Amino acid sequence: MGKVLEKEAFGLAAKDESGILSPFSFSRRETGEKDVRFKVLFCGICHTDLSMAKNEWGFTTYPLVPGHEIVGVVTEVGAKVTKFNAGDKVGVGYMAGSCRSCDSCSDGEENYCPKMVLTSGAKDFDDTMTHGGYSDHMVCAEDFIIRIPDNLPLDGAAPLLCAGVTVYSPMKYHGLDKPGMHIGVVGLGGLGHVAVKFAKAMGNKVTVISTSERKRDEAVNRLGADAFLVSRDPKQMEDAMGTMDGIIDTVSATHPLLPLIGLLKNKGKLVMVGAPAEPLELPVMPLIFGRKMVVGSMVGGIKETQEMVDLAGKHNITADIELISADYVNTAMERLAKADVKYRFVIDVANTMKPTS
Amino acid sequence: MAKSPETEHPNKVFGWGARDKSGVLSPFHFSRRDNGENDVTVKILFCGVCHTDLHTIKNDWGYTYYPVVPGHEIVGIATKVGKNVTKFKEGDRVGVGVIAGSCQSCESCDQDLENYCPQMSFTYNAIASDGTKNYGGYSENIVVDQRFVLRFPENLPSDSGAPLLCAGITVYSPMKYYGMTEAGKHLGVAGLGGLGHVAVKIGKAFGLKVTVISSSSKKEEEAITHLGADSFLVTTDPQKMKAAIGTMDYIIDTISAVHALYPLLGLLKVNGKLIALGLPEKPLELPMFPLVLGRKMVGGSDVGGLKETQEMLDFCAKHNITADIELIKMDEINSAMERLAKSDVRYRFVIDVANSLSPP
Numbered sequence: 001m002g003k004v005l006e007k008e009a010f011g012l013a014a015k016d017e018s019g020i021l022s023p024f025s026f027s028r029r030e031t032g033e034k035d036v037r038f039k040v041l042f043c044g045i046c047h048t049d050l051s052m053a054k055n056e057w058g059f060t061t062y063p064l065v066p067g068h069e070i071v072g073v074v075t076e077v078g079a080k081v082t083k084f085n086a087g088d089k090v091g092v093g094y095m096a097g098s099c100r101s102c103d104s105c106s107d108g109e110e111n112y113c114p115k116m117v118l119t120s121g122a123k124d125f126d127d128t129m130t131h132g133g134y135s136d137h138m139v140c141a142e143d144f145i146i147r148i149p150d151n152l153p154l155d156g157a158a159p160l161l162c163a164g165v166t167v168y169s170p171m172k173y174h175g176l177d178k179p180g181m182h183i184g185v186v187g188l189g190g191l192g193h194v195a196v197k198f199a200k201a202m203g204n205k206v207t208v209i210s211t212s213e214r215k216r217d218e219a220v221n222r223l224g225a226d227a228f229l230v231s232r233d234p235k236q237m238e239d240a241m242g243t244m245d246g247i248i249d250t251v252s253a254t255h256p257l258l259p260l261i262g263l264l265k266n267k268g269k270l271v272m273v274g275a276p277a278e279p280l281e282l283p284v285m286p287l288i289f290g291r292k293m294v295v296g297s298m299v300g301g302i303k304e305t306q307e308m309v310d311l312a313g314k315h316n317i318t319a320d321i322e323l324i325s326a327d328y329v330n331t332a333m334e335r336l337a338k339a340d341v342k343y344r345f346v347i348d349v350a351n352t353m354k355p356t357s
Numbered sequence: 358m359a360k361s362p363e364t365e366h367p368n369k370v371f372g373w374g375a376r377d378k379s380g381v382l383s384p385f386h387f388s389r390r391d392n393g394e395n396d397v398t399v400k401i402l403f404c405g406v407c408h409t410d411l412h413t414i415k416n417d418w419g420y421t422y423y424p425v426v427p428g429h430e431i432v433g434i435a436t437k438v439g440k441n442v443t444k445f446k447e448g449d450r451v452g453v454g455v456i457a458g459s460c461q462s463c464e465s466c467d468q469d470l471e472n473y474c475p476q477m478s479f480t481y482n483a484i485a486s487d488g489t490k491n492y493g494g495y496s497e498n499i500v501v502d503q504r505f506v507l508r509f510p511e512n513l514p515s516d517s518g519a520p521l522l523c524a525g526i527t528v529y530s531p532m533k534y535y536g537m538t539e540a541g542k543h544l545g546v547a548g549l550g551g552l553g554h555v556a557v558k559i560g561k562a563f564g565l566k567v568t569v570i571s572s573s574s575k576k577e578e579e580a581i582t583h584l585g586a587d588s589f590l591v592t593t594d595p596q597k598m599k600a601a602i603g604t605m606d607y608i609i610d611t612i613s614a615v616h617a618l619y620p621l622l623g624l625l626k627v628n629g630k631l632i633a634l635g636l637p638e639k640p641l642e643l644p645m646f647p648l649v650l651g652r653k654m655v656g657g658s659d660v661g662g663l664k665e666t667q668e669m670l671d672f673c674a675k676h677n678i679t680a681d682i683e684l685i686k687m688d689e690i691n692s693a694m695e696r697l698a699k700s701d702v703r704y705r706f707v708i709d710v711a712n713s714l715s716p717p
Contacts, residue, residue, distance in 0.1 A: 104627055112627040112652060114603075173652070257643070266465065266473045275649050282618070282643035284633045287657025291473060291534065294655045296648030 005128060006030045010355040011135025012329055013063040019053035021329050023356040024063055026131055028139050033078040036145045038090055040353075043133035044069030044159035044319070045345040047190065047252060050333050052121055056277065061121060067133030068094045068119040069158045069346075071148055081142045089148040091309070092119055092140050093161035094299045096130050100143070108303040110144075111169075134329070136353055146305050149313025156318025159190060159344040160309055162299060163319060167195040167248055168308040169300030170271040171202065176246035179203025184229070184247035184263055188215050191250035191273055193343040194319055196223045198308075199248075201315040207244065209260070218342075231259060242266075242290075250274045257294065258283045266290045273297055319344045325352035362387035362424060365489055371716040372496025373687055374426040375414035382414065382690050384716070385424060387492055389500045397445050397506045398437040399453060401714075404494035405430025405520035405680070406690070406706040408551065408613055409636070411697050413482050417638055422482055428494025428708075429455045429480040430522040432515040435506075442503045450515065452507040452670070453499055454522035455480055455660045457491055461504065469664035471505075472530075480505075495690070497714060507667050510674030517679035520551060520705040521670060523660065524680060528556040528609055529669040530661030531632045532563065535607070535654075540564030542606040545590070545624055549576050552611035552634055554704040555680055557584045560609075562676040568605065570621070579703070584681075592620060603651075605629060615639050618655070622647040630654045680705045686713035 005027035013024035031037045049066035051057055071091040074084055084090060097117035098110040105113050117124050119140075120132025148157050171177045176199075183204045185195045192208070196219065199206045207227040208219040216228040229236050237259055244263050252274035260270055261283065272294060282294065300308065312318065320343045324332050332345040347353070363369060366388035374385030392398045410427035412418055431453040435445050445451060459466050459474035466474050478485050480501075481493025493499070509518065532538055544560045546553050547570040557580065560567040568588045569580040577589040590601055598620060605624045613635035621631055622644065633641075633655060647653060661669065673679070681704045685693050693706045708714075 109627070109652075112650075170652075258640075272645055272648055275645050277646075279619070279642035279644040281640040282655065283640040284635070284637060284657060287633060287655070288636065288659045289657070291531075291658050292656070294643065294648070295652070296645065296650070296654075297652050298649050 007139070009131070009135055009137060011065045011131065011353065012326060013065045014053035015063050017055045019050065019333065021053065021134070021333070023354070024065060025356050026065070028131070028137070029126070029128070031076045031078050031139055033080040034142050035078045035139050036074055036081055036084050036090065036142050037076040037137065037139045038072040038074045039137050040070055040072040040133050040135060040349045042071050042155045042158045043067040043347045043349050044162065044321070045329070045332055045336060045347065046162050047336065050336055053333070061129060064121045065131035065134055066120050067135065068092070069161045069163070070119070070133030070138060071154045071158045071161070072138065075137070083142060084145060084147070089150070089154060091146045091148050091158065091161045092133065092138055092144060093146065093165060093305055094119055096140050096144050097125060108301040110301050111299045133349070134347060136349065144302060146302070146309055149310060151316070152313050153318055155323055155346050155348070156321055157309070157312070158346050159319035159321065160194065160312055160317070161305065163190045163194045163344065164198070164312060165300035165305045165308045166273050166297070167191055168198055169304050170273065170295065170297035171198065171248070172304070173297070174246060174269050174271060174295060176204070176269065177202040181205070181245040182207065182243055184209050184244045185250065186247060186260065187250040187274065188219055188343070189250060189339055190319070190344045193223055195248045195250065196225050197317045200224050201311065201317060207240070209247070237263070244268055246271060248273060252276055254278050254280060257281060258286065261286045261292055264290065264292050266292070268292050270294045271297055321346040323348050326354070327352065364388065366390045370496055370498060371714070372426045372492065373690060373714070374424045374492070374495070376424045378416040378421070380411070380414035380694065382495070382694070385426060387426065389492070389498070392437040392439055392500055394439040394441045395502050396439045396500050397435050397442060397451065397503050398498055398500050399431065399433040399451055399506070400436045400498050400711070401431055401433040401494055401496060402711045403432045403516045403519045404428040404708045404710050405523065406693060406697065406708065407523045408697065409523070411694050412636070414694070422490060425482050426492035426495050427481050428496070429453070430519045430524070431494035431499060432509055432519045433498070436498070439503070444503055444508070445506060450509040452509045452519070452522050453480060453494065453501050453505065454507065454526065454666055456663070457501050457505050458485055469662040471662050472660045494710070495687070495708060497710070505663060507663070507670060510670055512677070513670065513674045514679060516684055516707050516709070517682050518673070519707050520680035520682065521555070521673055522666070524551045524555045524705065525559070525673060526661040526666045526669050527552055527634055527658070528559055529672070530665055531634070531656065531658035532559065532609070533665070534658065535630050535632060535656055537607040537630065538563040541566070543568065543604060545570050545605040545608040546611065547608060547621055548611035548635065549580060549704070550611060550700055551680070551705045554584055555678070556609045556611065557586050558678045561585045562672070562678060570608070570624070608632070609634060611635050613637060615641060618642060619644045619647065622653055625651065625653050627651045628653070630656060632656050632658055634658060682707045684709050688713065
C-alpha cells in the first residue's frame with residue numbers, strides 16, 4: 001500500500017494524452033529527516049514536459065504534474081539536513097532520487113542509475129508518484145537539491161537545471177571545454193542557446209548550425225556565437241568541413257547526421273542531446289575514416305549540476321526566457337510544439353499558480 | 358598518350374588483377390618503379406585476402422580504379438633497400454599493410470597517424486604522390502617507402518601472421534585509442550570472421566572477458582574451445598539477449614553487412630562503447646534513446662598508423678597471436694572470393710604467393 005501523504009499541494013496536471021493541463025490538487029509527504037521543503041517560485045518548461053504530457057514516449061502515468069526546472073525558497077528542512085536552511089534559494093532538476101549505492105551513484109552520475117527517480121511522473125521509492133514543479137511547493141531529498149548562486153536571477157536560472165546541465169555535462173565529459181576548441185551547436189532552442197553561452201564561457205569558438213538564415217543575427221550579435229552556418233547551404237557546409245572539435249546536437253526531430261559528421265575534425269565528437277523518437281541514419285564510413293564518434297548524453301549528476309550552476313553564477317549565465325502566468329501554460333505548450341519561443345518559457349508559479357477552488 | 362600498366366614503370370611485374378566490376382581476377386602484367394633511395398623492394402611470400410579486397414574488385418563502394426591488383430596483408434623478404442634505408446636490410450622478413458604512402462609532414466603524420474593523413478595513399482587502388490596507381494600484394498613483389506614497411510617479428514609465422522597487417526591493426530588500434538584494454542572488463546565481439554576472430558584473441562591477451570555475439574550458434578564451440586572466448590551469445594535468442602542487457606563495457610562490431618545496432622547498444626553498460634569496424638554499403642539505423650539514456654558511444658576507426666602497427670605485431674608475437682587461415686594458391690582466388698562473400702572461411706584466406714604465382 002502506498003504511503004499516506006499528509007501535506008496538501010496544488011498545481012497543474014495533464015490528465016490524458018491530449019496533454020492539456022488543468023488545476024489539480026494532490027498531496028506531498030511530510031518533510032522527512034533528510035528532506036528539504038521549498039516554496040516554488042519559478043518553473044521552466046522543457047520540451048520533455050510536452051512529450052510526457054502527451055505520452056509521446058509511451059510511459060506517462062496520468063495525472064502528470066510536469067516540471068523539472070524548479071527554483072524556490074526553502075521553507076523547512078529535516079533534522080538531518082546539513083547543507084540547507086530555511087530561506088535558501090534552491091532548485092531541483094530532472095531527478096528526485098536514485099539508489100545511492102550502484103557504480104553510477106558512487107561516481108556522482110545519478111542520472112545513469114538504473115533506479116533513478118524522475119522529478120515528475122515516476123514511481124518513488126515509497127511507491128508514490130512524483131509530481132513536478134508546476135506546483136506550489138516541492139519536498140525533495142537533500143542530496144538532489146541544488147543551491148542557486150545569489151547573483152543569478154531565479155527566473156532565468158530555472159532552465160539551467162535541465163537545459164544547462166544537459167549541455168554542460170557532455171562538454172566536460174568529452175573534453176570539449178578547453179579554450180580555443182571549435183564547437184558547433186545544432187539547433188537554437190532551449191538547449192542550443194544555453195550551449196552557446198556555456199561554450200563561450202569555456203573559451204570555445206562557437207558556430208551555430210541551423211536550417212535557416214533567420215536566426216543568424218540573434219545567434220551572432222546577441223548570443224555571442226562566432227559564426228553561423230546554414231545547413232541547407234552546400235557551399236557553407238563544404239567550407240566548414242573538418243573544422244569542429246565537437247558538435248552539440250540539440251535537435252529532437254529526425255535529421256541527417258552525415259553532414260554533421262563531415263563538419264567534425266578527425267577524432268571529433270558528435271554529442272546527441274536531443275532525443276528523436278525515430279532512429280537516425282548513421283553512415284559508418286565517415287566515422288571510420290576520421291576516427292569520429294557519436295555519443296549520447298542525458299542531463300548530468302547532482303555534483304555536476306551544482307558545478308554547472310556555480311559556473312553560470314561566475315559568468316552571469318542565465319537562460320533567455322519568456323515569463324508566463326500559470327493560466328498561459330497550454331498556449332505556451334502549443335507554441336513550444338512549433339518552437340515559437342525565445343528560448344524557454346518559465347512559469348511565474350508563486351505569483352500566478354492558484355489552488356483549485 | 359597514357360602509358361599502359363606494363364610500361365608505366367621500368368620494372369615488369371606479374372600479378373593477378375580485376376578489370377571490371379564482375380570482380381573476376383586473372384593474370385595481369387604491370388610494372389613497378391625502380392627501388393628509390395628510401396625504398397624497400399619486397400619479394401612477396403604470402404598475402405592475406407581481406408573483405409575489402411572483395412568490395413574493391415566488385416566496386417561496391419564506387420571508387421575502384423580498374424584494373425586493380427588487391428592485397429594489403431603482405432609478408433615477404435626484402436630483396437633491395439635504398440641507400441637511405443636504415444631500418445631494414447636485404448634478407449629481412451618484412452610486412453606491408455594497408456598504407457603505402459602519406460604526406461609525412463602534416464599533424465597526423467607527425468603523430469604517427471598516417472592512416473588519418475588527408476593525403477594518405479592505400480597500398481592498392483590509390484594514386485601515389487607521383488600520380489601513378491598503386492598495385493597491391495596479389496603480385497610477385499612490391500616497392501614501398503621504408504616508412505611503410507614493418508619488421509616481422511621472428512616468432513610470427515609469415516602465412517598466419519600476414520592477416521594481422523590489416524585485421525590485427527584494425528582491432529588493436531581502436532581498442533587502445535578508446536581505452537578498451539582494462540583487464541577484467543567485458544568485451545563483446547560481434548561477427549566472427551577475419552576481424553572478429555582476431556579481436557577475440559587480442560581481447561583475451563589484454564585480460565578481458567570476451568563474449569562472441571553472432572546470429573547463429575554454428576560457431577559456438579569453435580569460439581569457446583578453439584579461440585578462447587569466455588561465452589557466446591546468439592542474437593536470435595531473445596531470452597539470452599535479455600539476460601545479457603547492460604553487461605558489456607565494450608563491443609567491437611565487425612559485421613560488414615547492414616545490421617541492427619539497437620540490440621547491440623542494449624548489451625552495453627552505461628558509458629559503454631561500440632566501435633564500428635565493418636563497412637556496410639548503406640548507413641545503419643542509430644536509435645537515439647539507448648545512446649542518450651546510457652551515455653553510450655558509437656565510434657569508428659581506420660586501421661592504424663605505422664608505429665602502432667609495429668606495436669601490434671610485437672604484441673601479437675609476444676602473445677603468440679596469429680590468424681586462423683586457409684592457405685590457397687593464386688589460381689584458387691576466384692572461388693575463394695565466392696566463398697568469402699558467403700563468409701565461408703575460418704577465418705582468413707591467405708595466398709601462398711611465392712609458391713603459386715607463376716607467369717603464364
